[in-house]
Amino acid sequence: MVIDRSYYFMKAGLNLARALFVTNQTEKKQQAELGYWQLQKAKSGELSADHYEYFYTTHFDIDKEEYRGKRILDIGCGPRGSLDWATMTKRRVGLDPLAEEYQRAGLIRDSGMEYVDSGAEEIPFSDDFFDVVVSFNSLDHVDDLEKTISEITRVTASGGLFLLITDVNHDPTVTEPVSYEWDVVDRFTPQFELHWKDCREKSEDGIYASARDGEPYDFSNDEARYGVLSAKFVRVPDE
Ligand SMILES: C[S@@+](CC[C@H](N)C(=O)[O-])C[C@H]1O[C@@H](n2cnc3c(N)ncnc32)[C@H](O)[C@@H]1O
Structure with a gap:
């Protein structure tokens, strides 16, 4: 069935309006996230996943073959198919508390990646299960940062990677209830070793364009503003 863009404009309008009126914070956040993606789909017709491969590979100096x-x-x-490119992996799992909502809303297209409907505060996989864990533009969206970090640590295998791209230095918002500064990297040590980090100014072009092409963050300018942090960690074996 072909769904016309006006359908997504209408659904986005309804969900964004609902987000204004519901009082439960989790529900408010979820309506706003859903409305945001419906609006993107209404505007662009298809949600593109073309940029992800660069961020999983070149951005962090990882060869695509390392994922085999x-x-x-x-x-x-999110709903874009972030792991569509990763056909050489054994498992490619996307975790999101809105995965089922995104499916129901027709935002997820059929691809080889698996979607699991869950928050990062309780990841339904066993200890050390993943070789690579990634959080791109999602760490500040979770409800409980401490539980999320503890779960990321638990499911990352010893010697495995954790790749982070996140906004920093913002006040809590409806969809980004967690706020932190550049030193969020310290929350991942000593269980992870920081191998590389990069700090950029956030431009109007958004988090990914800023992480890739943004100006280096000017730490001598103390004006309050967003920054974009990229960081690559390696999981240290438990003692
Ligand atoms: C801005 S979107 C980013 C999507 C995707 N990573 C990308 O960069 O295109 C943030 C995503 O975080 C998800 N999210 C919200 N709360 C979460 C939680 N507690 N655990 C895991 N993901 C969460 C939202 O549902 C949303 O899909």
Whole structure:
């Protein structure tokens, strides 16, 4: 069935309006997230996933072949098909508390990646299950940062990678209730070793364009503003 863009405009309008009126914060956040993606789909027709491969590989200096036979987990994957490119992996799992809503809303297209409907605070996989865990533009969207970090640590295999791209330095918002600064990287040590980090100014072009092409963050300017952090960690074996 072909769904016309006006359908997504209408659904986005309804969900964004609902987000204004519901009082439960989790429900408010979910309506706003859903409305946001419906609006993107209404505007662009198809949600593109073309940019993800660059961020999983070149951005973090990882060869695509390194993913062969590995298990990858994308935390807060959204509906775009972030792991569509990763056909050489053993498992490619996207975790999102809205995965089923995104499916129901027709936002997820059929691809080889698995979607799991869950928050990052309780990841339904066993200890050390994943070789690579990723959080791109999702860490500040979770409800409980401490539980999320503890779960990321638990499911990442010893020697495995954790890749992070996140906004920093913002006040809590409806969809980004968690706020932190550049030193959020310290929350991942000593259970992870920080191998690389990069700090950029956030431009109007959004988080991904800023992470890739943004100006280096000017730490001498103390004006309050968003920054974009990229960080690559390696899981240290438990003692
Ligand atoms: C801005 S979107 C980013 C989607 C995708 N990572 C990307 O960059 O295109 C943030 C995602 O985080 C998800 N999210 C919200 N709360 C979450 C939680 N507690 N655990 C995991 N993901 C969550 C939202 O449902 C949403 O899909």
